[in-house]
Amino acid sequence: MNAASATPPRTTPLCQAHRRLGAKMIDFGGWLMPVNYPSGILEEHKATRTAVGVFDVCHMGEVHFRGTRAAEAVQRLVTNQVGKLYDGRAMYTVACNPKGGIVDDLIVYRVGPEHFLIVVNAANIAKDYQHFVEQVGAKCEIRNASDETGLISFQGPKAQACLAPLTRAPLATLKPFHFLPDVEVAGRPVWLARTGYTGEDGFEIFCGAPDAEHLWQAMLDACVSVGGKPVGLGARDTLRLEARLSLYGNDLTDETTPLEAGLDWVVKFDAGDFIGREALLRQRDAGLQRKLAGFVMLGRGIARHGYPIHDPSTGAKVGEVTSGTVGPTVGKNIGLGYVPAPLARAGARLLIDCRGKPTEAEVVEGPFYRR
Amino acid sequence: MSENVPNDLLYTEDHEWVRQEGNLVTVGITQFAVDQLGDVTQVDLPNEGEVLKPHEVLGSVESVKAVSDVYAPVSGKVVKVNSPLQDSPEYVNEEPYDGGWMAQIELTNPDELKGLMDAAAYEEFLKEHEG
Incomplete structure (x- = not known):
């Protein structure tokens, strides 16, 4: 070191x-x-x-939002519907930038009508806090209680x-x-x-x-x-x-949108005028070019972050693995990666370049493991 | 860390071990390498008959968290590989110097062994390089 x-x-x-x-x-x-x-x-x-x-x-990281306009402030930041929360209820969501790229994935907890807690990823604490304060700091008190x-x-x-x-x-x-x-x-x-x-x-x-x-x-x-x-x-x-839960920095980034990441279930266009809404609406209406696909390896090999993904019918490189590992409980090697939308359908075949060895993989929908 | 470095073996800077028996050497990866990798889930072995030069890729060891190439410590022909590792890669974790061996190589040039470290030198190397 x-x-x-x-x-x-x-x-x-x-x-x-x-x-x-x-x-x-x-x-x-x-x-x-x-x-x-x-x-x-x-x-x-x-x-x-x-x-x-x-x-x-x-x-x-833990960031507290307090004040009469706290709910409005949080809703401006996140894509899911804050209004559906009640005291003691939490929800998964993302915060987007104006282009619809994901600033972070978050859990929002409603502590009270004027108090919300947002839990953010460790590597993003400084970035998120700055984003929160810049965007909605005038609406309510925002306190970073992470330390x-x-x-x-x-x-x-x-x-x-x-x-x-x-x-x-x-x-x-x-x-x-x-x-x-x-x-x-x-x-x-x-x-x-x-x-x-x-x-x-x-x-x-x-x-x-x-x-x-x-x-x-x-x-x-x-x-x-x-x-x-x-x-x-x-x-x-x-x-x-x-469990097919995304990892920020790998599967989700400032350059990927929640629609591409398969997180459309946390995007509620009717929730309010949240940051990124216009860009996401445009993307939804235009249709998605690429999607985050889950795959299981058919051949011997463990996909790793950054390995190239090829289209088997053309041989062309079409994407990269964003997460890949051994699935100890499912007994298969599994991974995620962004590929052109037609290749993200269940049953589609991909070729993962495992350090020079093209290895076949099959796209599957939903979690690899369900309890 | 309690290093496990048997005295009767030779070592490379890439954390392979070498056991000489006449004109043959057996090759595996060291306890240190195993500790770094964690649970090994896949081992790729060379083909029997393959001829390798020093530092050419002999195979690879893949754990849950990382993949690592294993290099030929000497030149020679691969005369035997430890095929059970294909189905039981955990032998590499459980007994790296025994059931976890990877390949047996027929030496082309026995003098190459002089370029490897003995146990004392490897322990010193671990101290210097890996803290």
């Missing part, structure tokens, strides 16, 4: 806990994060699919059963994409959301940064008896890709 060249990566409040667990740490988008623990990516993946995985996602907020994700089929002894919060009645502010877990004040990024049932727990380590340990202890494990970024990636 050339340590002299760049500023050192930032650390989360759980950095020492990861080191004690023997994690392999890497610089991920400017953050020193565990890529895996000694049991390895495949075991961590399996633990999350069969029991519970505990994830440090403290690096993600003082911890976030731990607790995901898997046994998440509810394992979390129950730690809290009096009514987990059984907390529905997906709902959350409870001001509850306690392991004796610490938290916000408890039924959200995640793995394709499993699970919870995300917001806490004060100083409480993160206590909660992390309590959650690890609570799931160890069922085979729960701490899970690093490596398995986080295989889990999210099996």
Whole structure:
């Protein structure tokens, strides 16, 4: 490692806990994060699919919008319909630039009629905050609480059963994409959301940064008896890709639109005059030139970010892989990439150039894995 | 990190190990390389009969998170490959110096072995280069 060249990566409040667990740490988008623990990516993946995985996602950003015009401000920023939210309800959405390109993918939480929380990707905190303030800073108070907020994700089929002894919060009645502010877990004040990024049932727990380590340990202890494990970024990636959840920076960028990315379900043209609406309407009416396709490898080979995609009938390069990995639960090698719209249909064949070896792949619709 | 560097082997800067038995050498990747890669999910091996020069690609090892080429440490003809790795790539993780071997090469020029590192030199190399 050339340590002299760049500023050192930032650390989360759980950095020492990861080191004690023997994690392999890497610089991920400017953050020193565990890529895996000694049991390895495949075991961590399996633990999350069969029991519970505990994830440090403290690096993600939390931005609060407060004021009488907060709802209007948030709606100006995002493509999904903020008006459908009610207190304790969250939704997935994207924020776009005027060209319809994706600034970030987000979860918006309605805390109250005049208070919204937006959770943003770690690598985008500064960019998003600046965008938010520039665009709607006059409408309401916008506060970046990322540094003082911890976030731990607790995901898997046994998440509810394992979390129950730690809290009096009514987990059984907390529905997906709902959350409870001001509850306690392991004796610490938290916000408890039924959200995640793995394709499993699970919870995300917001806490004060100083409480993160206590909660992390309590959650690890609570799931160890069922085979729960701490899970690093490596398995986080295989889990999210099996569930076909997009990763900002790979599958979503400033240059790709939510329509191209298959996120048209979060674009509500009637929601209001959100940034990017005109460009997205034009793109919708003109028809999409390219789309994000999901594919399974038919030949031997693992697609990786940046590998060229060719049209088998012409041999021409038509796109690039944006995400690719082994799918440990689906038992196939899987990936995503932008290709011309006719090649994005289920059953279409692609040729992925795996380091000089053209390898056949088949386009499939929907998630690779469903629980 | 607790390095696992057997004394009876020779090593390359690309983290291959070499075991000499007369005119034959067996080649694999080191524990350090395995630790860097994590769970190996696919191994590509050369064809038996293939003739390789040093630093030519002998095969590749692909883990969940990365792919890494494996280079021929010496020149020679591939006389045998560890075909079970095709179906059981996890041997590379479980026993990199034993069941995880990749290919056996018939030496063209045994003097080339003098250019490789012994265990002490490789441990020193790991300390210097990988912190």
